[in-house]
Amino acid sequence: MIASGREDGVPLRGYRPLRGMDAAPQGMDYGQTAEVADERWDAFLSSHALGQFQQSSRWAEGKCDGRWEVRRFVAHRGGEIAGGFQMLIRPTRFGRIAYISKxxxxxxxxxxxxxxxxNAALGLAREERLRALVIQPPDGGLHAVPRLEGLGFTLESLLEVIDASLWFDLxxxxxxxxxxxxGYNRTFIRQAQRKGVVLREGGEADIPLFFELMRQTCIRQRVAPNPGSEAEVRRIWRAFQSGGxxxxxxxxxxxKVLATLTAIRFGDRVSLWKKGWTSESSDLRPNHLLYYDALCWAQREGAKICDFYSLRRDIAEALLAGRPLTEAQSRSRDRFHLGFGGRPVLLPPAYIHFRSPVLRVAYRLARWARSKVGPRLGPGSGG
Structure with a gap:
């Protein structure tokens, strides 16, 4: 049986059947599209407990710059989307590689x-002749991990995908x-207010200013800015700005501008996305005031949690186990986020699958070489 991509017997507009894979579960039809915009998919994600902005068509709009391609696979039941995934594909020197983030x-x-x-993701990877497929399940998708391992995926450790975070209850x-x-962060917030630090919301005209603050912060922290260009920030801004x-x-x-912070609202979550600040502004505590204001804004928007977006996994594991942090952990960039409270959360790690046995062996060798350099500590959160 070939999955039909039909809704109550009527083909879905913009979707086509995905061939060469197992039949859809009883009562469902499968469909696939390469169209970027898809409000129906985004509405489904927003209402789903596991839906996150990285799977949204808006995120795809922000990423697609002529190098990235989109493939979206959906399962329909009774005319309604029941599940699926969004795959972003880009060319590399090794061939085309795809990512299913969250x-x-x-x-x-x-x-x-x-x-x-x-199985559908692997079927689509074969159809697209991908060299590799990277999947990081959604934050609550730990049940996917044994399934990935059973399908021949191996743990991905070279891309440094964020695998822990800090969530604040709103x-x-x-x-x-x-x-x-x-208490000490409450003091810093009030200090910023007393010293005359004021906040304002920015618009598209402020994107160059935001990017420069972020870029200079990354230089000081000796990491590459991500997004890597003002143009990419602008695309993401335009994709998500509608609806606030x-x-x-x-x-x-x-x-004088001292600091900046961006946030993305999707579903019942606000994610504190990217930030930047000047090197001489710390005594005025602008970041503390920005974060407090972002938490209040997220609450006003009706979000249930505010995701601080990253936390070193070893720090999250120590906190969850009730162990004291080491001196090095206490001095890490994550200390700023930890100062706001919240609870550490371990996220499903990313996994990678190769079509070529040669690439599979080469990847394992590269991962072994990386392990000899030292333990992976993650990117930290900055601040």
Whole structure:
């Protein structure tokens, strides 16, 4: 049986059947599209417990610059999307490589649903003649991990994909947010207010200013800026700005910009995305005020959690186990985020699958060589 990509017997507009794969579960049809914009898919993700902005068509709009391609696979039941995934493909010197970030998103957390979608991802990878496929399941998708390993995926450790984060509970009012923040950070927030630090929301005209602050911060931290260009930031801004899903805030003192913070709202979550600040502004505490303001904004927007977007995994593991942090961990860039409280969360790691046995062996050798350099500590959160 070939999956039909049909809705109640009518072909889905813009979708085509995906051939060379297992049949859809009873009562469902499969369809695939290469169209970038897809409001129906985004609405499904926004209402799903595992839906995240990295799987949205808006994220695809922001990434597609002529080098990236989009493939979206959906399972329909009774005319409604039940599950699926979005795959972003780009050319490399090794061939075309695809990424499914925070997907797939299944119709249930049971093994058959995960298995069906992962099989579909491999089927699509074969159809597209991909050299490699990288999958990081959604944050609550730990049940996908044994399925990935059973399908021949191996743990990905060279791309340094974020695999832990810090979540802040937004229940209650602004007073409750302030109460949850540890006392010393409450002091810093009030210091910033007393010293005359003021906040403003930015617009598209402020993107060059934001990017330069972020770029200079990355230079000081000796990491490559990501996004790597002002143009990419602008595309992401335009993709998410409709409906107020993207927020860019600046902290200023006496007319001088000190710091910036961006946030993306999707579903019941606000993610603190990228930031930057000047090197001489720390005594005014602009970042503390920006983060507190972002938490209050996220709460006003109706979000349930604010995702600080990254945390070193070894730090998250230590905190969850109740172990004291080492001196090196306490001095890491993550200390800023930890100062706001919140709870550490371990995320499913990324996995990679190769069509070529030669590439599979080469990757394992590269991973072995990386392990000899030292343990992977992750990118940290900055701040």
């Amino acid at each position: 997907g797939p998103v299944p119709w249930s957390d049971e093994e058959p649903a995960w298995q069906s979608l992962l 229940a209650g009012g602004p007073e409750e947010i302030m109460r949850r923040i540890p 899903r993207f927020r860019m805030a600046f902290a200023e003192h006496e007319g």
